[in-house]
Amino acid sequence: MSNNSSFWKRFLQSATKAKEIENENEILLDHDYDGIQELDNVLPPWWLWGFYITVIISIIYLFQAWYFDSYNQQKELENEMRIASEEVEVYKAANPQLFDTSNLVALTDEASLAEGKALFATKTCVVCHLADGGGTIGPNLTDEYWILGGGFDNVYNTISKGGRAGKGMIAWETVLSAKERQLLASYILSLKGTTPAVPKAAEGEIWTE
Numbered sequence: 001m002s003n004n005s006s007f008w009k010r011f012l013q014s015a016t017k018a019k020e021i022e023n024e025n026e027i028l029l030d031h032d033y034d035g036i037q038e039l040d041n042v043l044p045p046w047w048l049w050g051f052y053i054t055v056i057i058s059i060i061y062l063f064q065a066w067y068f069d070s071y072n073q074q075k076e077l078e079n080e081m082r083i084a085s086e087e088v089e090v091y092k093a094a095n096p097q098l099f100d101t102s103n104l105v106a107l108t109d110e111a112s113l114a115e116g117k118a119l120f121a122t123k124t125c126v127v128c129h130l131a132d133g134g135g136t137i138g139p140n141l142t143d144e145y146w147i148l149g150g151g152f153d154n155v156y157n158t159i160s161k162g163g164r165a166g167k168g169m170i171a172w173e174t175v176l177s178a179k180e181r182q183l184l185a186s187y188i189l190s191l192k193g194t195t196p197a198v199p200k201a202a203e204g205e206i207w208t209e
């Protein structure tokens with residue numbers, strides 16, 4: 001134990017080069033500011049070496065970034081962006097149902113249509129399209145006329161990307177999942193040919209597949 005502590009003492013001494021209190025007068029400067037005096041300590045070696053190391057590292061960086069042009073922040077950014085986009089691709093490949101909407105189709109089973117209907121009511125679509133799809137601010141969704149194109153792909157796309165600027169139909173793709181948009185589009189298509197209580201006059205063009 002005493003051996004250990006003397007090792008520790010020697011280590012601290014060589015890392016700090018601190019003057020022992022009893023010998024402090026050897027490095028006492030002769031200024032005296034109202035009784036406050038100053039010691040002329042050497043820079044502690046632990047600190048000095050840290051400083052030298054940063055100088056060495058800065059020289060290495062300088063050569064890398066400026067002379068060899070093998071590293072700089074722009075390259076680091078580009079590298080990280082490349083890694084991130086590779087990860088995105090891997091994630092997309094592992095979860096095709098979330099991203100590849102090209103093979104989504106209209107669902108026609110009752111459970112899905114009921115889910116779509118519930119989403120239509122709770123996701124505020126009803127405010128502008130009415131519960132039966134008759135339309136108020138938004139167009140009638142039950143007739144064969146479509147402003148932005150009928151059929152599953154167009155309807156899905158309209159829900160995802162929104163309507164024409166300033167009309168009030170926002171892009172829902174950041175709000176609703178692909179699955180929810182699929183259910184909504186399916187439900188809307190199932191309204192075709194139904195008779196809403198107060199149908200809004202037709203807008204757009206007749207859509208044929």
Ligand code: HEC
Pocket residue numbers: 120123124125126127128129137138139141145146147148149150155158159162163164165167168169170172184185188203204
């Ligand atoms: C703030 C009002 C508003 C809300 C809320 C709203 N819509 Fe719309 N919707 C509109 C308007 C307005 C249009 C017509 C856009 C245009 O003319 O470009 C439209 C168009 C559409 C169309 C295309 C109709 C066509 O004739 O091409 C679909 C499909 C649709 N909305 C579905 C939805 C769904 C699903 C929701 C809920 C997730 C929703 N809307 C919420 C106002 C709204």
